[in-house]
Amino acid sequence: MLKALDLWFSDELVAVDLKNFNAARITKLYGTIAAKGDDTAERPHRQSAILEDPGLRLGEIVTAEQLSALAAQLPEEPLRTAQSLAGQEFNLEQWVREHNVPVRGPLSYGTDLKWLGLRGGNCLFGGDHNAEAFFLIKRGGGPIQAGCHHNSCQGKGWRELRLQYEPDASSRSGGSASGIPAVAITNRAESLGNAGAVVLPQSFVRNQIQVLDWRELGELRRAHTQNWITKGWQARGEISVWQAKVEHGKTTVMRELAMCGIRGEPFLGHDMTKCRVFYAMLDADTPDLVYDEFDKMGMNDSDLPNIKFMFEPMLAVMENGAEQFFRLLYEWRPDLVIIEPFTRLKRIDDFNAYSNTYLMGMLAQYARLLNAHFALPMHISRGRPSGAMAATAGFGSIAFGAGANARFVIERKEGTDIFVLRTSKGKSAGFEAMENDHVLNLDPETNRVTLGKPFSFGHQAAAFKDRVFEFLENNPDQEWSPAAIAKKLDIPRGIARGAAKMLHADKRADRSGEGRSGSPFRFAKKGTLQQTTLVS
Known part of the structure; x- marks a missing residue:
């Protein structure tokens, strides 16, 4: 009956309270004083009254049949x-x-x-x-x-x-x-x-019975039919997990995803549909910091109608926090939802009982109900080794990754300033996984991210050029073999050789030898080759 009243009488100005359904509710008689809270000038205690008289006689009773007829209209x-x-x-x-x-x-x-x-x-x-x-x-x-x-x-x-x-x-x-x-x-x-x-x-009720x-x-x-938001990567009604260690570029990539979404620009080389984006910041980032970062990326007034932000690092410990969050999503109906980090959405106390899997199930269900894509960044613990599979990078198991339709890992290559993206297909039809790690390029002027070529030996060697150059500058009296440089800098021999050869090509270092057996290459500080001694 209350739902029927809500259907017919709730509008832009008034809403029927659906919670008044139990007999324990106390209802004031007209003419009594409503004295809840402090008596202030803005909200004084007032006498309740009938504002409009529809012509009913005092004491007239609504019959059960009339109530049933009203409820039947629902x-x-x-x-x-x-x-x-x-x-x-x-x-x-x-x-x-x-x-x-x-x-x-x-x-x-x-x-x-x-x-x-x-x-x-x-x-x-x-x-x-x-x-x-x-x-x-x-x-x-x-x-x-x-x-x-x-x-x-x-x-x-x-x-x-x-x-x-x-x-x-x-x-x-x-x-x-x-x-x-x-x-x-x-x-x-x-x-x-x-x-x-x-x-x-x-909520998470394990014994809840649902009709299947x-x-x-x-x-x-x-x-x-797959309805892509990011072609080949992110579809409506699905979820993707984005994993990275702290300060390894996860948030930067998520901001790039948001910018591409609200403008309909390609995201990391993949066509993207223009969409409405809801960005939930559950970490410690402040609104001022987020504003500054998006401002650097060129966000303008025309972008604002397509994106909304929420900042609530304590959401996981709020009563019904997840339910309140999803009510916001229902009201605005975004196409893309970013929850960073998504593990702070719901408090998990018992990892042995698959509570984390329930969290993934809840997110997957809401993605389907909203017909939206949920992008879910999460931290990789510092102790996890580099090169971890995208399916297991987060927690060393597939408890989280298995529930995702697509999985991504952002990683900083050890000993370098090079960041790469790794992908893994989850439960998504048509997902286009990359065969190799691809380099992520950050434009320092615009803070925008693009996807580069597959990561290679050459990238690693280039990343170590400055370290090898500095080493040669600090040791000008000697010629160094690649093996000696590698030992001193604790890097692979092939990387040391490649970096030194690049320095010679750039005319930043001298080189002797012919690069063959009996006459190997030796490298030295620029302009000092005649005064050096050999170090193998």
């Missing part, structure tokens, strides 16, 4: 369809705008959105009665409902409404006017006497 939630599970959601808000549908909204309706007919207008189904009896609902999981409570409109719904504005909608959507595949999912809930849509659990669905292979083949 539309039943439809079964989920292949559309909502396949991640291709119909954009109802855009459709309403494009066709100038005469409604007011969207208005919040729990986790859903609703539109109501304009006061004083005619019914949208063509009747001559008032449009206030019309409703249009977009469920959080994807389904759309429309209806009118006048008897003459019974049996009319979203299909009929859409065909009024798009007569060819049925032929364009494969036999369905709903904008989704015509095949619906068989729902086992029907045989259990419960046809409600499956909803996401609001089955799907046929033919339906999966028809429904499967």
